[in-house]
Amino acid sequence: MITHKDTLLNGIEVDGVVHSAFEVRPQLVKDTLAAASNEQVANKGEALFGLAIVREQIVSIGTLSNDQITLDMLLNMYEDDMGVMMKGIKEVGEKLKTFRQPAVPELQATGSPA
Numbered sequence: 001m002i003t004h005k006d007t008l009l010n011g012i013e014v015d016g017v018v019h020s021a022f023e024v025r026p027q028l029v030k031d032t033l034a035a036a037s038n039e040q041v042a043n044k045g046e047a048l049f050g051l052a053i054v055r056e057q058i059v060s061i062g063t064l065s066n067d068q069i070t071l072d073m074l075l076n077m078y079e080d081d082m083g084v085m086m087k088g089i090k091e092v093g094e095k096l097k098t099f100r101q102p103a104v105p106e107l108q109a110t111g112s113p114a
Contacts, residue, residue, distance in 0.1 A: 001025055002099055003059055004092035008081040012061055012073055019062020024088050026096045031056035040071050051075070057089055 003025045011020035035041060035052035051074055058069055074082070 002092060002096050004088045004095065006084060006088045008061070008077075008084055010078045010081050012064075012077060012081075014064065014073070017062070019064055022061045022085060022088070023059040024057050024085065024092055025059055026092050027053060027057055027089075038071070054085070054089065058085075 003023050005021065005023045008020045008022060011018040013019075031053050034056050035049055038052050041048050041052045048071075052071060055069060055071055055074055056066075058066055060066065061069055077085075
């Protein structure tokens with residue numbers, strides 16, 4: 001799995017522990033479906049829906065695994081931390097694009113060697 005790792009500027013405090021290192025992965029179809037079925041998101045608008053998709057893309061923040069990270073935690077993040085995380089999500093998407101490109105230039109245009 002392609003992921004991107006980085007560190008939040010301020011971190012998220014949970015039970016007196018600040019979690020700063022994070023790992024994100026590219027968006028999958030299942031992320032959109034999970035966000036759409038989240039009762040906390042229903043009828044709350046696109047911004048919250050987008051944040052629910054981001055929550056699904058998070059592999060971990062510090063020692064917190066994806067299933068321990070809540071939408072409320074993300075809603076209470078500092079704005080600059082969310083900026084760092086969104087930059088990481090963009091970078092992992094770019095990394096995925098380059099990973100999928102053929103190494104041989106001729107293959108890009110035709111799908112087979114010249």
